Amino acid sequence: MAQFVAPSHLSDGLYFFHGKRQTIASEHTFKVYEPHTGQVVAHCPIADKHSTDKIIEAAHNAQPKWAELTPLERGKILNKVADIIRENQEALAQWEVRTNGKPITEARMDIASSADTFQFFAGVAPAALKGDYFDLPGPAYDRFAYTRREPLGVVGCIGAWNYPFQTCVWKVAPALAAGNAVVYKPSPFAPGSPVLLGEVLSAAGIPDDVYNVIQGEADTGNALCTNDFIRKVSFTGSVPTGQKIQEACAKRNIKPVTLELGGKSPFIIFDDTEIDNAVSGAILANFLNQGQVCTNATRVYVHRRIINEFTEALLKELEKLRVGNPFDEKTNVGANINEDHLKKIEGMVERAVEEGAKLLRGGKRIHPEGFENGFYFDPAVLTNLTENMEIVTDEIFGAVMLLLPFDHEDEVVERANKTGFGLASGLYTRDLRRAHRIAAQLQAGTVFINTYNDTEVFVPFGGFKNSGHGRENCVETLHAYSQVKSVYVNTQPNLEHHLG
């Protein structure tokens, strides 16, 4: 068992199988960018169907031995994973910044919470992966039934790029705790972190081929979804890709899917709110991780009576915002994931302004000194918007805050729910009765009251409506990575059996 030492570069291998970092031969590659410098740091080979199938087959062969361990035995290994992550928090966080461009202060939190995730699933698995017992007619010791909770086999996971390490952990920790093997395909925009996780898992004692990383784009993802050995797919990404994945997972054999998809969350600020608190909440809800958070509350509804005061306080607070070098401890907003994504956000802001929106600040690419080629965007605040503008209806996935006035509670709830998405929502008020009345009406998987963007490993996370189905981060997740077998028992098989 090798000790985990964070590598200084990953260009020698962005695959993980047979228990170590590897590369493969391939005719096709994609470029790996470092968002904060804008430099290409690797050319990653793309796994075709043949390579994908081979790695999945090895996982299929390795899984039964892992499944033979009891949940407690597996949990001991997963607790070691948590320990190694904590011991290497700084090195892993530095890698996360290089991979994704986010501020180091945020990356540290992502890594710390990933350790908690392994610890949580290690701890709950022995109690949660349990069966039931049923009496059948006759003496209880002659005939009864019981259930067993068994792993599914090999689970295929496909991730987005905004939380490269954490997204991977949210899938891998429960899947492994339940006794499955995993084949993970990261986003080609942030391929490194799951490979580092592989090295951590091996150092903790996860057997070879139980955890694997393959690389590629849509074709590789599709090869994963349509492989017969894959018994479940867990996906984090956009709604259109989620639709394709759900379809692909029904094609060759029926695979259950967990879909964590996009959002367009509303954030409602009532006129009884302490303005400074609401300003901090709105900034957290919009500019965390450069605005690249699925739960982001871009639609900020502010009561008309306080919207001027709120806007003034917000713009004043945003004068302190520091955009730039993500390794600087004082930076609040780092680099966007890549140039195309940055252009997409700029384009949405430009079109909104052409349609009549008023840009109050930011909204353009910037080139901080020393990092001129990095993908930096000055967070935007827009007002003078209407509900049917593209920027108000479509997911932006960038640092753009939209200010929309409202007059009445019923009106704002209706506007908040008028979207196909249903991932998250938030509200600020001092009136607790109103807060819970609205929480009950909002069509979203998570509601934040006087707070935003909290995620705890023991609280369910997932979407309503087109934002997906299934939950991560809770005991229920373990059930989604396992299946129930019912066993009927007759301890007296020699007794005469009566039909009917």
Ligand SMILES: NC(=O)C1=CN([C@@H]2O[C@H](COP(=O)(O)OP(=O)(O)OC[C@H]3O[C@@H](n4cnc5c(N)ncnc54)[C@H](O)[C@@H]3O)[C@@H](O)[C@H]2O)C=CC1
């Ligand atoms: N609900 C949630 O927990 C989260 C949702 N997201 C959502 O993810 C999106 C941003 O991430 P992106 O990487 O741009 O999403 P995306 O949907 O473009 O890609 C996600 C992953 O799917 C793969 N993929 C693309 N086409 C595929 C296909 N046909 N078959 C199989 N795999 C395929 C990509 O290579 C990537 O690994 C946003 O919509 C965001 O809201 C992001 C993070 C969390």
Ligand SMILES: NCCCC(=O)O
């Ligand atoms: N820590 C936030 C997770 C949500 C997301 O992946 O966008």
